[in-house]
Amino acid sequence: MTRVLPEAVEARAARDYAIRRPEGPDRTLESAAILTAAKGCAGILCAAGDGLDAETIARLPDSVRIIATFSVGTDHIALDAAKARGVAVTNTPDVLSVATAEIAMLLILMCARRAGEAERMLRAREWTGWAPTQLMGVTLEGKRLGILGMGRIGQELARMARGMGMQIHYRNRTRLPPQEELGATFHGNDDSFLAACDVLSMHIPGGAATKNWLDAARIARLPRGAIVVNTGRGTTVDDGALCDALRSGHLRAAGLDVFAGEPAIFEGYHSAPNVTLLPHLGSATIETRDAMGFRCLDNLDAVLIHGTEPPHRAA
Incomplete structure (x- = not known):
């Protein structure tokens, strides 16, 4: 053992x-x-x-x-x-499908409502009181959730997201039968899928075939202000490209539960204020x-x- x-x-x-x-x-x-x-x-x-x-x-x-x-x-x-x-x-x-989907939804909520930034502000004793424009996020109702990898975890996340009033889009190796799609929109190519993602949640396996799948080119195809969440494998994200997109404002926020080279993480994440980081809690x-x-x-x-x-x- x-x-x-x-x-x-x-x-x-x-x-x-x-x-x-x-x-x-x-x-x-x-x-x-x-x-x-x-x-x-x-x-x-x-x-x-x-x-x-x-x-x-x-x-x-x-x-x-x-x-x-x-x-x-x-x-x-x-x-x-x-x-x-x-x-x-x-x-x-x-x-572990439900538990991991819960962590994905937690990260989506934290990113959308800037909960990580808010919690850090309080811990640093920097909160000076309520203000009408303080830490304004976005509501999830009506937003498009793009699920990359519509397996068991992706389908559990879709079930939860429907309860939040989100529209479900997905990219998968094969299209699901209608009784499993439950009205979700299938995309057969990356371009149409990424363009439809107000929130992108990644649920694909690691390995050579998916290494740095979310690179600068694919990030650029996401709508400005999109949110990226990864609870699959850290190797599927180009860390430098993700941090660049966060600093430029192209991405609103990112939530990560997995990292390449765990427990070490990409240095840029330590200083990015609009990133929520969890220590691989998906099944915890x-x-x-x-x-x-x-x-x-x-x-x-x-x-x-x-x-x-x-x-x-x-x-």
Whole structure:
């Protein structure tokens, strides 16, 4: 187990398995630490960001039969390399959609109503009283929400946004059937999609194919005064281009829960007043984190105890 997990998950794991943990602080692991800890182990329960690239997987001990990641995303694991070695890879789908959509909506609200700036002003003891023009934001009712990646999380966000009176637009690899669209407008190309976004919420996976998807050119296609929110993967945003657009006023605000190179974040975000920053809280509820851990253990149990197909195989 590469990380300390919620109490209920730890208790179940300790009941059924002999657990080995890497030495050192509880943080994302590099290759060497994973290889050292994995000696003699039959399974690895890892987390997002742990360094399981192709070279690391090729060097794993022959005893390892399964890698269960405490995440939906698998971009930190070289899936092809795991397949080549016959190591199953599993993830935790279907249990964190609502929690992550809640964080996306929280960021949208904070950006629209300038809540981060307001909270910082109060903490700095700079508030001198109510004023008619102080920290005026924008209302969400009637605004167009563009959802990039209309999977489970995107659809949960759309459900919440409809309750706020927002119009839903989306960009997806494939169009959803009408019963799942629920009146949302599908866009088959980036140009029409970005032009329709008063608020852009990003829910696409990481990896080479999506690296810096939101670059200067795509930002320029957003309407002036748009809001950008990212709860997917930090690598999908060109940080420098985003900060430039915020400073120029082309973007009204941005809300970010994920970052490239976590826990380090792009220096420009520290000084941008119209950015709301959260420390990767997307799935951080007791209910969701317990469910994620139980998904991991269900997968490990299937392979290591019951000798059956894991219920949530990713590779």
